[in-house]
Amino acid sequence: MTNAIPPATVARVPIPANGVDYRNKIVLAPMVRSGELPSRLLALKYGADLVWGPETIDRSLIGAERRINPRNGTIEFTRMPSNGGRPDKPTKASIIYRIDRARESGRLIFQMGTANPDLAVQAARVVAADVDGIDVNSGCPKPFSTSGGMGAALLRTPDLLVSILEALVKEVGEPFKIGISVKIRILSEPDATRALVSRLVRTGITGLTVHCRTTPMRPRERAIRDQLRMIAEICHEAGVACIMNGDVTSRDEGLALMTEYGVDGAMIATSAETNSSCFRAEADGGAAPWREVVYEYLKFCLEVENRLGNTKYLMNMLIPGKNKEFKEAKQCKTYLDICRNLGFDDLVPAAMRVDEILDLSQKWESVPASAPASAHVNAEAPEGKSKAVQHAMESEAARAAGGGAARSKAAPAMPNGCGPIRRTSVPEQKVKVDAAQPAPDATVPPVEAQTQAQSQPQVAV
Ligand SMILES: Cc1cc2nc3c(=O)[nH]c(=O)nc-3n(C[C@H](O)[C@H](O)[C@H](O)COP(=O)(O)O)c2cc1C
Numbered sequence: 001m002t003n004a005i006p007p008a009t010v011a012r013v014p015i016p017a018n019g020v021d022y023r024n025k026i027v028l029a030p031m032v033r034s035g036e037l038p039s040r041l042l043a044l045k046y047g048a049d050l051v052w053g054p055e056t057i058d059r060s061l062i063g064a065e066r067r068i069n070p071r072n073g074t075i076e077f078t079r080m081p082s083n084g085g086r087p088d089k090p091t092k093a094s095i096i097y098r099i100d101r102a103r104e105s106g107r108l109i110f111q112m113g114t115a116n117p118d119l120a121v122q123a124a125r126v127v128a129a130d131v132d133g134i135d136v137n138s139g140c141p142k143p144f145s146t147s148g149g150m151g152a153a154l155l156r157t158p159d160l161l162v163s164i165l166e167a168l169v170k171e172v173g174e175p176f177k178i179g180i181s182v183k184i185r186i187l188s189e190p191d192a193t194r195a196l197v198s199r200l201v202r203t204g205i206t207g208l209t210v211h212c213r214t215t216p217m218r219p220r221e222r223a224i225r226d227q228l229r230m231i232a233e234i235c236h237e238a239g240v241a242c243i244m245n246g247d248v249t250s251r252d253e254g255l256a257l258m259t260e261y262g263v264d265g266a267m268i269a270t271s272a273e274t275n276s277s278c279f280r281a282e283a284d285g286g287a288a289p290w291r292e293v294v295y296e297y298l299k300f301c302l303e304v305e306n307r308l309g310n311t312k313y314l315m316n317m318l319i320p321g322k323n324k325e326f327k328e329a330k331q332c333k334t335y336l337d338i339c340r341n342l343g344f345d346d347l348v349p350a351a352m353r354v355d356e357i358l359d360l361s362q363k364w365e366s367v368p369a370s371a372p373a374s375a376h377v378n379a380e381a382p383e384g385k386s387k388a389v390q391h392a393m394e395s396e397a398a399r400a401a402g403g404g405a406a407r408s409k410a411a412p413a414m415p416n417g418c419g420p421i422r423r424t425s426v427p428e429q430k431v432k433v434d435a436a437q438p439a440p441d442a443t444v445p446p447v448e449a450q451t452q453a454q455s456q457p458q459v460a461v
Helices: 037-045 117-130 151-156 158-176 190-200 228-238 251-261 270-274 290-304 308-318 324-331 335-342 345-357 373-378 387-400
Strands: 025-028 050-052 065-068 075-079 094-099 108-113 133-138 179-185 207-211 241-245 265-268
Touching: 025 037, 025 251, 037 050, 037 290, 037 308, 075 117, 094 117, 108 117, 117 133, 117 158, 133 151, 133 158, 133 207, 151 158, 151 179, 158 179, 158 190, 179 190, 190 207, 190 228, 207 228, 228 241, 228 251, 241 251, 251 265, 265 270, 270 308, 290 308, 290 335, 290 345, 308 324, 308 335, 324 335, 335 345
Parallel strands: 025 050, 025 265, 050 108, 108 133, 133 179, 179 207, 207 241, 241 265
Antiparallel strands: 065 075, 075 094
């Protein structure tokens, strides 16, 4: 075992003027689907120090158009579908990446999937002025990624990985004054990891994250931490920050592991997917009950007009699997349905507005009295109304009569109970239905690499 160098004596690569220092940070991992803007805002709300966006493939970003959403001020990178879209529908731009500069400023790391220095540089230039760092994914084991030479395939082509990092440092990091970092996995032979990391830290990067699993390891397998001290030491000798990843389940645990292994930061993925309040220290209240977390999440989704399919994806992770709301949430086709099913009546006006913006209001089975005029044109009032719509109508009628919401349920106080990680998650203790039953095991395997097209309608502004 090597002795960690005392922090006072380590060299430090200077932090670029517009970049971030990765040291002493508990951070949200890059996660395709689970790392979209509302999830990142949720993690930040609960105390994440930095957030990584989901891996975005270089080619998907090159040529993207940057626009500001006038309703909420978010930056949207969009592009028209390359196949021209469906002939029976107006072609709409897809949102490739969305940033909330007001709330993510100083804390957002953009992660890229790439296997080509030129494409990496071209893509990074598109977002560099709007993010605080650029990270290269060199750990994704999925064929989608590795077949194109990206992700974990780069661990086997270190010359290429080094050339990508050097190009990014010189062509993007330096002119934009932001840091470049890389996320790798351990190799099965410690000497091979040592050789690789020794090369990577000399490329000019400011941070290196190590996912403590080898490429063939599945997420269910426990992370292996016996190479961590060696990796941290190599990073420190070069002045590069080292972030550990793999089975970190909370802020407090991350801080303890940082001390134990001499690393500079800790990154959380699946535990944040299960309960994003894992970023809150015990001293500050610790993990929040799922209902509160889902409520906050939905608020962010509505604020940023998140694509419904993506909202439901993470919501289904956040709601314990055996819960009645879990089953109902899966069926919802509109934000209005979701808010009604979960009893978040105060979010109904925003839900209706966003349903309109996202062209979902025609899926309302009936139209609440206060819905915008256009919604009434689309929908007839059927005899059998859904529970959600009935609630909405009752509530809206009560509001119109000056009585406020007919059924106003703020997120109730619940006992703390952060589901640890999805594969071992335990039930919440005082939820309404089926709380005693264990959450099912993961049914959705992690997807480490996909292009992040949000496939969202372009809203007339
Ligand atoms: C849904 C999901 C999506 C992921 N997407 C990415 C990704 O885009 N880029 C990446 O480097 N890793 C990705 N990962 C891997 C995580 O960032 C992390 O390395 C891994 O889950 C181990 O951390 P954990 O033990 O805290 O879950 C993803 C993981 C999950 C569960």
